[in-house]
Amino acid sequence: MHVTSKYVGGSASAGRTISSSITDHTPIHTHTHTHTHKHKHTSGNSTSQHHSFIMHSKEHISHDEYQKTADWLRSHTKHRPLVAIICGSGLGMLADTLKCQDSFDYSDIPGFPQSTVQGHAGRLVFGELKGKSCVCMQGRFHMYEGHSLIKTTFPIRVFKLMGVETLIVTNAAGSLADGLQPGDIMIIKDHINFPGLVGLNPLCGPNDEKFGPRFPAMSGCYDKGLRSLMMEIAKQMGVAGLVQEGVYAMVGGPNFETIAEAKLLHRLGVDAVGMSTAPEVVVATHCGLRVFGLSLITNKVVKSYEDSESVNHEGVLEVGRLRSQTVQQLVTELISTMEINNNENTKIVS
Numbered sequence: 001m002h003v004t005s006k007y008v009g010g011s012a013s014a015g016r017t018i019s020s021s022i023t024d025h026t027p028i029h030t031h032t033h034t035h036t037h038k039h040k041h042t043s044g045n046s047t048s049q050h051h052s053f054i055m056h057s058k059e060h061i062s063h064d065e066y067q068k069t070a071d072w073l074r075s076h077t078k079h080r081p082l083v084a085i086i087c088g089s090g091l092g093m094l095a096d097t098l099k100c101q102d103s104f105d106y107s108d109i110p111g112f113p114q115s116t117v118q119g120h121a122g123r124l125v126f127g128e129l130k131g132k133s134c135v136c137m138q139g140r141f142h143m144y145e146g147h148s149l150i151k152t153t154f155p156i157r158v159f160k161l162m163g164v165e166t167l168i169v170t171n172a173a174g175s176l177a178d179g180l181q182p183g184d185i186m187i188i189k190d191h192i193n194f195p196g197l198v199g200l201n202p203l204c205g206p207n208d209e210k211f212g213p214r215f216p217a218m219s220g221c222y223d224k225g226l227r228s229l230m231m232e233i234a235k236q237m238g239v240a241g242l243v244q245e246g247v248y249a250m251v252g253g254p255n256f257e258t259i260a261e262a263k264l265l266h267r268l269g270v271d272a273v274g275m276s277t278a279p280e281v282v283v284a285t286h287c288g289l290r291v292f293g294l295s296l297i298t299n300k301v302v303k304s305y306e307d308s309e310s311v312n313h314e315g316v317l318e319v320g321r322l323r324s325q326t327v328q329q330l331v332t333e334l335i336s337t338m339e340i341n342n343n344e345n346t347k348i349v350s
């Protein structure tokens with residue numbers, strides 16, 4: 001793969017246009033970027049969303065509500081996916097590669113929250129990858145948008161009720177590990193859920209035993225078999241040099257880390273940091289889904305007071321675009337190769 005792109009440097013190189021020619025083996029050198037503030041408008045009720053965020057542990061979504069959304073989707077699509085994919089920031093193009101698409105704006109799906117972040121289209125796309133039925137979230141929900149954690153993870157339980165068995169999560173993340181460069185891909189081996197450690201957990205509140213136990217185990221939540229399969233695929237695709245395993249940490253965001261926070265994360269053994277994923281994986285593991293996760297490293301987290309660079313969302317999206325094809329190929333190959341119970345559910349309803 002060979003990608004050519006232009007992007008703009010920031011404070012260290014303010015306004016300078018850097019032409020980067022990136023191959024699969026080329027590290028992406030990110031610089032600071034000029035700040036162009038583009039905001040997507042949300043159609044959601046921000047007041048009630050904010051309220052529900054504060055009241056996160058009291059909010060409850062009944063089994064019937066998840067079921068209603070699952071039934072609505074099943075009656076509106078011919079697909080019966082066994083695999084769900086969540087596209088991270090700048091990685092939404094993966095959904096465009098699905099064949100025989102049925103796609104729905106989140107605003108048209110009963111019960112669905114709305115995406116408010118640039119780079120998250122807010123569309124649920126059903127279709128086939130290499131003949132296998134999948135559902136793809138082109139845009140995820142983040143806690144910092146003001147959604148309660150139970151809302152950010154709403155689609156996971158809906159997918160479970162639709163018959164999905166495997167969840168593939170992707171995200172954009174900043175690297176703390178010296179060996180991870182922008183443009184590298186990290187297979188998530190494990191996570192540290194910082195909001196979860198202080199009680200901001202989507203499983204807080206009444207437990208619905210129909211989904212899973214009160215005290216679910218999280219060791220081994222990133223499937224070992226899928227992790228080694230992905231390593232094999234990367235080798236076969238000739239991109240093994242870009243791919244390695246590591247630990248992802250979720251922070252609340254929306255601000256990027258201070259230097260002291262970055263140093264702390266580094267000391268704790270975090271390889272990459274982002275503002276998503278952990279709640280989705282916790283809810284998926286709770287309800288028995290098999291999980292695979294990968295982080296696209298979009299920037300190095302600044303951990304030195306001598307470093308004049310800083311990160312911004314436009315730069316994150318840009319690296320996502322530059323590497324989206326590689327991520328797409330890896331995920332497509334994983335879905336094509338992994339074992340899926342080829343039962344009734346995978347078939348398209350005519």
Ligand SMILES: O=P(O)(O)O[C@H]1O[C@H](CO)[C@@H](O)[C@H]1O
Binds near residue numbers: 087275277313
């Ligand atoms: O985790 P995803 O959704 O990929 O996005 C990451 O990129 C955004 C910051 O640029 C944050 O939302 C962070 O979590």
Ligand code: HPA
Binds near residue numbers: 175298300311316
């Ligand atoms: O550096 C980062 N920090 C937190 N979240 C992120 N998402 C992309 N990059 C980053």
